[in-house]
Amino acid sequence: MIGFGQAGGKVVDRFVEFDRQTRGKTVRAAIAVNTATADLRGLQHIPKDKQVLVGQTRVKGHGVGADNELGAEVAEEDVEEIQAALDDVPVHEVDAFMIVAGLGGGTGSGGAPVLAKHLKRLYEEPVYGLGILPGSDEGGLYTLNAARSFQTFVREVDNLIVFDNESWRHTGESLGEGYADINEELVRRLAVLFGAGEVDEGGAVGESVVDASEIINTLGSGGVSTIGYAIDHVECEKGGLFSRFSTKELDETDTTNRITSLVRKAALGRLTLPCELNGVERGLLVVAGPPDYLNRKGIEHGRRWLEEQTGSMEIRGGDYPLPDEHSVACVVLLSGVTDVPRIKGLQQVAIEAMENLEEIRSQSDANLEALLDDGDEELTPLF
Numbered sequence: 001m002i003g004f005g006q007a008g009g010k011v012v013d014r015f016v017e018f019d020r021q022t023r024g025k026t027v028r029a030a031i032a033v034n035t036a037t038a039d040l041r042g043l044q045h046i047p048k049d050k051q052v053l054v055g056q057t058r059v060k061g062h063g064v065g066a067d068n069e070l071g072a073e074v075a076e077e078d079v080e081e082i083q084a085a086l087d088d089v090p091v092h093e094v095d096a097f098m099i100v101a102g103l104g105g106g107t108g109s110g111g112a113p114v115l116a117k118h119l120k121r122l123y124e125e126p127v128y129g130l131g132i133l134p135g136s137d138e139g140g141l142y143t144l145n146a147a148r149s150f151q152t153f154v155r156e157v158d159n160l161i162v163f164d165n166e167s168w169r170h171t172g173e174s175l176g177e178g179y180a181d182i183n184e185e186l187v188r189r190l191a192v193l194f195g196a197g198e199v200d201e202g203g204a205v206g207e208s209v210v211d212a213s214e215i216i217n218t219l220g221s222g223g224v225s226t227i228g229y230a231i232d233h234v235e236c237e238k239g240g241l242f243s244r245f246s247t248k249e250l251d252e253t254d255t256t257n258r259i260t261s262l263v264r265k266a267a268l269g270r271l272t273l274p275c276e277l278n279g280v281e282r283g284l285l286v287v288a289g290p291p292d293y294l295n296r297k298g299i300e301h302g303r304r305w306l307e308e309q310t311g312s313m314e315i316r317g318g319d320y321p322l323p324d325e326h327s328v329a330c331v332v333l334l335s336g337v338t339d340v341p342r343i344k345g346l347q348q349v350a351i352e353a354m355e356n357l358e359e360i361r362s363q364s365d366a367n368l369e370a371l372l373d374d375g376d377e378e379l380t381p382l383f
């Protein structure tokens, strides 16, 4: 997992922390890449020797200032330094690469697609992107950066999972607090999804455990994805151990209904990128929780419901047994989404911003001339 730029680094850093806290094994190796020394300093869980400062000769550790063309250039120039951080990673043991970046800024926006292209040329393993779209209040330049980066990034990765900050904005929160909450949401979803493909042989046995290849097949090769999520806390016996459930038989109909309703909530609730369900090409639903609460029938009902909603014949489903959890969570990965009004809106705003910037630039020389003009050229420059 490679975090490119500030947002990318923060999300990966939180992912590594989450993985450690839950004793997960989702992140085989984590790397952070940035042009700004200060951003790297804020990371707490990605080892120092896996933090790569690029573009030192160009920007001297001060970042690229939301210039994503410069971000792409420095990534291109210093790609070997990023590669050096990957050299001791046993790539044959990983299922895929994941590059995370905020698309509205400069470093990640420009650099992530460059790195994706490099990795795809070098490795057989799939390369996925996680692209974060800026909120609409961030303004024209960030929207323009995101729209251009989105187009480029999608072309370079096997699949681009999109997270839209706009849909997750809370009012009344500082940006810092807001991002911490948002990143938590994001990491939780990804952890259930990718953790599902990591279940140990000999670990808790589910009825139909999701395999890494099912995630890879759902993501496919090419396209855009979005993720839905819903969680339901389950009542806990006094003493708290789920192993005691055998004393109180769980009603199978309840369990089935709970799963079916969770699948609906996940798909119809807030998606990481809002889109129309109809026309989605592929899907995967993962139901995670205490084994007693997972049943094949519920997942099968949910799967069929999702087939109806999307019109897709390629909806996979499976479970992810987590014996110590006190909740049942459902993640729905929708891949090959095409009907996405938010992307069309983003592109429209980006085009307006671009025209506006060009107009201001084209007038800027003339405006400066007019400002310096003293009328009769009585004032002469010093030299």
Ligand code: GDP
Pocket (backbone or CB within 6 Å): 004, 005, 006, 007, 008, 010, 011, 039, 064, 065, 066, 101, 102, 103, 104, 105, 106, 107, 108, 109, 132, 133, 134, 135, 138, 142, 165, 179, 180, 182, 183
């Ligand atoms: P870079 O360092 O130049 O790549 O730029 P940043 O990563 O700082 O910012 C790029 C965009 O990412 C911003 O416009 C925000 O929309 C978004 N962003 C920044 N920090 C976070 C974060 O912690 N979480 C999320 N979800 N988005 C962020």
